[in-house]
Amino acid sequence: MIADNTKPNFLPLYEQIKQLITRSLAQGEWQPGAAIPSEMELARRYGVSQGTVRKAIDELVKENMLVRRQGKGTFVATHSDAGTTYRFLRLKNLQDKHEYPHSTFVGFRRDKADAQVARRLEIRGGSALVCMQRVLELSGRPVVYDDIRLPAALLKGISSALVEEHVNAFKGTLYSLYESHYQIRIISAHERIRAALADEQLAGYLNVAVGTPLLVIERVAFTYKNKPVEWRMSYVSTEHHYYFDELN
């Protein structure tokens, strides 16, 4: 009941249900970390069987948008959960272990989008951006220098102090900050990886010699509907770490 009267009818039912659930998520009807209605309830609401709702939820779980907990319910995925906080961190040390990073912010300013960033974020060249630079330390060693940019329109009222408090005092990640303060939920990302030499500035930040080979990773992060919302360039020293990828 309580019919969502917008029910398209050309796709498989479970696909339509998937879209309806995704829309509710994107519109903030159900907040990160909160439970969504039970399968039976959604089945009634959409006028389909429980099995159809189940298949829709199954796929959204595989896409990391929802999390099932047997006996409790189905929850909106969040970057604040232990275990998913560093979902996008692909670095491991030479013993094949993950290490949890410590951030030091070294820059915060506003700028205009150049052609490359504008193209990646699908915004107009010259749009206002928020730019942050930071160094990530793993086991006390500087390993990553990040240059991170987002459309300023998405982060109204952001400040250097706010970011540092969230990340350092509150032990959050940037993605949990976007989620909790700006209603932006990062769902997926693309990374393009190349190799380059450390210049003087990078060498300083990463405590390596000028000319050391680094991984250069350009990441574009997406929210619902594959909308790009964050661009970043990461420079990684691979003296003691590597980037790990699983191919299927």
Next chain:
Amino acid sequence: MIADNTKPNFLPLYEQIKQLITRSLAQGEWQPGAAIPSEMELARRYGVSQGTVRKAIDELVKENMLVRRQGKGTFVATHSDAGTTYRFLRLKNLQDKHEYPHSTFVGFRRDKADAQVARRLEIRGGSALVCMQRVLELSGRPVVYDDIRLPAALLKGISSALVEEHVNAFKGTLYSLYESHYQIRIISAHERIRAALADEQLAGYLNVAVGTPLLVIERVAFTYKNKPVEWRMSYVSTEHHYYFDELN
């Protein structure tokens, strides 16, 4: 009917079915490219409902071990299919397009496993290996130098001529060669990526200056049951290409 009398009974049924199907695949009961029995037939064979077989097959499809074709049947995945031949090639050019590689083999010999390779392949140090070196060209440019090693025991009778004929005359990949000639089906792989400088040899093969930064990718490829069967080190020039990764 025709009961597989080995039917364990502690896991979810569909998991057990998954394992039985996987076993049949690993044992070569159904060959790459061939159709497996229909869902109804498997349901009879294992004494479960069609829905349960369906769920097992669903997961194996997601793991790239099977391929469904509506109206025709379910088929054993193969590296000879157009579209899946270069499943593991993560390189794109600067216009974000895949390019199909051309291989030139530059080395073929037998050697003994050093400690690192032995650990990755889970074999004894000093075991006999087959080692191949090649250069991959993309759009006519040398981009990748590969050093590839497998346990010699898996590739009885292999020769440089055989490999070159399969790859160059027959337009196959190494993985389709393993599959068609040695009953080894590569299912998944891990890659560990670092950055390094081109030495004289690499600079020669890749037509770059000594000291050019390169991606260094250590890959371990697995067959059924996550058994490692191939180790390779790839050196990639990122002047005109990058490594692309999707994070979910």
Next chain:
DNA sequence: AAGTGGTCTAGACCACGTA
């Protein structure tokens, strides 16, 4: 027309978490 995978339903029972 027959056979295959693809979707959808309705209902049963199990396993887990909470009160």
Next chain:
DNA sequence: ACGTGGTCTAGACCACTTG
């Protein structure tokens, strides 16, 4: 005891491929 997700079944009908 109850509500949740997790598994399994049986049967219906649709969509695609082949003969």
